[in-house]
Each structure stands twice: as structure tokens, then as C-alpha cells.
Amino acid sequence: xxxxxxxxxxxxxxxxxxxxxxxxxxxxxxxxxxxxxxxxxxxxxxxxxxxxxxxxxxxxxxxxxxxxxxxxxxxxxxxxxxxxxxxxxxxxxxxxxxxxxxxxxxxxxxxxxxxxxxxxxxxxxxxxxxxxxxxxxxxxxxxxxxxxxxxxxxxxxxxxxxxxxxxxxxxxxxxxxx
Numbered sequence: 001x002x003x004x005x006x007x008x009x010x011x012x013x014x015x016x017x018x019x020x021x022x023x024x025x026x027x028x029x030x031x032x033x034x035x036x037x038x039x040x041x042x043x044x045x046x047x048x049x050x051x052x053x054x055x056x057x058x059x060x061x062x063x064x065x066x067x068x069x070x071x072x073x074x075x076x077x078x079x080x081x082x083x084x085x086x087x088x089x090x091x092x093x094x095x096x097x098x099x100x101x102x103x104x105x106x107x108x109x110x111x112x113x114x115x116x117x118x119x120x121x122x123x124x125x126x127x128x129x130x131x132x133x134x135x136x137x138x139x140x141x142x143x144x145x146x147x148x149x150x151x152x153x154x155x156x157x158x159x160x161x162x163x164x165x166x167x168x169x170x171x172x173x174x175x176x177x178x
Contacts, residue, residue, distance in 0.1 A: 009107050012025070013067075020115025023108055027069060027100040027116075028141065032128055035072070036095040044081065045089040052079040052090075056129075060117035069100040069113060071121035075129045077147075095133050096125040119152060126150035 054077050059072040074096055079090035098121055130147040137145045 006067075006159055019109055019112030021120055022072070023069070023102075023116035023174055024114045024120050026108075027102045027120075029098065029124055030068075030101050031097075031099040032125065033097045033099075034094060034128070034132070035097045036122075037132070037136075038091070038093045039136050040091045041142070042089045045079070048081040050079045050081055050089070052077060052145075054124055058114075058117040058121050060113045060121070062110075062113050064105050067102055068118070069102055071098040071100070071125075072096070073098060073117075073121050073125035074122055075125075077133055090137075090142070092133055092136050094129060098124055123150055123152065125154065151158040158160075 006079040030151075052110035054075065056073065056075045058074070061071040062068075063070070074095045074109070075093065077090070080086070080088055130149075133147050134145060137143075
């Protein structure tokens with residue numbers, strides 16, 4: 001039986017995604033470090049039903065000479081008391097530095113490194129972020145909170161991604177006092 005050649009049409013989104021896949025196929029995660037953090041709690045943060053928002057962004061630096069890709073993953077958590085004020089009662093910020101070793105940069109592009117940082121960087125830093133929030137919340141004297149696992153979703157539209165930073169907002173979640 002003769003094999004039939006099928007031409008596949010690659011969409012623009014697929015091309016952008018593949019650029020990040022080319023990078024992810026060549027790297028090894030070497031190190032994850034917390035490089036900055038901040039937390040604030042206002043009086044009354046323990047009372048009432050709360051909702052929260054999580055935002056994140058990334059920055060990427062490529063060092064071809066030493067063979068490293070550095071991703072800075074920045075996370076921002078805000079919790080609000082429902083039907084009270086629009087000001088957050090809890091704020092937690094943290095930035096993690098992820099260091100990836102890469103042997104071969106051939107054929108890799110700036111867009112590919114940005115796509116890699118926006119997907120793999122956040123995916124790799126997310127467990128550290130979840131643990132940081134959970135421990136910080138408990139240390140603040142508040143009921144424990146587990147941030148959901150990271151879900152890789154459809155790539156962001158081009159206009160939502162700036163040259164150096166991509167931002168993603170995680171859907172608001174509701175937590176109740178235990």
C-alpha cells in the first residue's frame with residue numbers, strides 16, 4: 001500500500017508555540033531560587049468569606065556565552081473579603097529565578113525564549129509559588145490555603161503579550177474560613 005503524503009497547514013499560534021517547544025526540548029533546569037518576596041495583611045483579614053486573584057509575569061535573559069537561560073517568574077496574590085471593600089486584605093508577592101542549562105542555541109529565536117519563559121518558566125516555578133503562599137498564609141495566622149495546580153491553557157493572544165513580559169491572570173477563587 002502506498003503511503004500518502006499529507007501536507008499540514010501550521011497556524012500562526014502553532015508556530016509561536018513550536019518556537020517555545022524547540023527551546024524546552026534542549027534545556028535542563030539547574031536551579032530555582034526565591035529572589036524577592038513581600039507580604040501584607042490588614043486587620044480583619046481573618047473574618048468573612050474571601051476571594052483571591054493571582055497574576056504572574058515573566059522575564060527572560062539568554063546568556064549564549066555561558067550556555068544559560070535565566071527566567072524570572074513573578075507572582076502576585078491578592079485576597080479580598082466578599083461584599084466589603086475593594087481593597088485587598090492580603091497581599092503576597094514573590095519572584096523566583098529559574099536557571100536552565102542549554103548546550104545548543106542553533107535555530108532558537110527571541111520569541112522562542114519568550115514563549116518558553118511564559119509557559120515552562122511559570123510551570124516549573126508554580127509548585128514553589130504554591131508552597132510559598134501556603135506557608136506564608138499559615139505564618140500570617142490565617143487558615144491554610146492551597147493554590148490550585150497550574151493548568152497550561154491556550155497561548156495568550158499576541159496583543160496581550162508585551163515584548164519583555166507576559167501577564168496571566170488566574171481566575172478568582174473563593175476560600176472560606178475553616
